[in-house]
Amino acid sequence: MKSHQLDAATRWHFVNAVEQLVEAAFIRIHAAAREALRERGVFHLVLAGGTTPRALYARMNGMDTDWRGWHVWFGDERCLAADHPERNSRMAQDAWLASSAIPAAQIHTIPAELGAPAAANAYVNTLRNVEEFDLVLLGLGEDGHTASLFPGHDWGTCPDSPDVLAVRDAPKPPPERVSLSARRLGRARAVLFLVSGAGKCDAVAAWRRDEPIPAAAIRPVAGVDVLVERICIQPANKEDA
Numbered sequence: 001m002k003s004h005q006l007d008a009a010t011r012w013h014f015v016n017a018v019e020q021l022v023e024a025a026f027i028r029i030h031a032a033a034r035e036a037l038r039e040r041g042v043f044h045l046v047l048a049g050g051t052t053p054r055a056l057y058a059r060m061n062g063m064d065t066d067w068r069g070w071h072v073w074f075g076d077e078r079c080l081a082a083d084h085p086e087r088n089s090r091m092a093q094d095a096w097l098a099s100s101a102i103p104a105a106q107i108h109t110i111p112a113e114l115g116a117p118a119a120a121n122a123y124v125n126t127l128r129n130v131e132e133f134d135l136v137l138l139g140l141g142e143d144g145h146t147a148s149l150f151p152g153h154d155w156g157t158c159p160d161s162p163d164v165l166a167v168r169d170a171p172k173p174p175p176e177r178v179s180l181s182a183r184r185l186g187r188a189r190a191v192l193f194l195v196s197g198a199g200k201c202d203a204v205a206a207w208r209r210d211e212p213i214p215a216a217a218i219r220p221v222a223g224v225d226v227l228v229e230r231i232c233i234q235p236a237n238k239e240d241a
């Protein structure tokens with residue numbers, strides 16, 4: 001894996017294939033969990049949705065860890081029935097959580113079936129005692145969105161933004177969603193983006209050009225790490241990767 005740093009806040013790590021991306025993410029999660037459990041006895045992990053992390057989640061039960069200390073959160077959710085196949089929580093349940101040893105009460109799904117405003121309010125309350133996440137996993141959409149923070153929408157970057165946003169008119173279905181704000185996602189000891197698929201070329205190029213895409217609005221103190229499949233790099237920039 002080759003690593004690059006365009007600025008102090010964004011560290012790029014290029015891999016040749018999805019299998020390497022999964023392996024690299026698995027190692028980072030394991031290390032973050034070990035440190036958090038040793039230092040604080042609890043590990044707060046935020047999950048990304050979409051399709052990219054599914055293969056990673058399917059590997060997670062092979063991790064040697066004390067699952068009793070894990071708390072799982074969601075960065076965003078789609079306002080669909082609780083068991084709808086397009087729900088982010090359903091994907092994570094099917095791939096990992098339903099067969100994991102994490103206590104069920106420590107898997108904190110967003111109740112998006114209530115509709116965006118009610119679900120956002122409820123999740124603010126669920127999150128109230130979590131000061132800082134240990135690790136936030138995020139994806140990158142083809143338009144540069146992350147979680148459910150879309151171009152042209154409120155990303156929750158202001159100091160008085162609520163921690164959880166009710167999203168309407170999202171350009172990617174379903175239009176009604178719930179998302180942690182950029183500020184809340186950035187209140188983390190570590191943030192790791194997982195980026196795969198040729199469809200992400202434009203978004204990766206925009207981010208590397210320092211354009212203000214939603215993903216670039218996640219700014220934890222320690223900076224972010226971006227694991228990128230090399231196919232996401234435009235041909236003209238391939239030598240940089």
Ligand SMILES: O=C1O[C@H](COP(=O)(O)O)[C@@H](O)[C@H](O)[C@H]1O
Binds near residue numbers: 050077
């Ligand atoms: O809709 C969403 O899209 C992004 C990216 O998903 P991917 O399928 O391209 O991996 C995802 O990170 C987000 O959680 C999800 O709701």
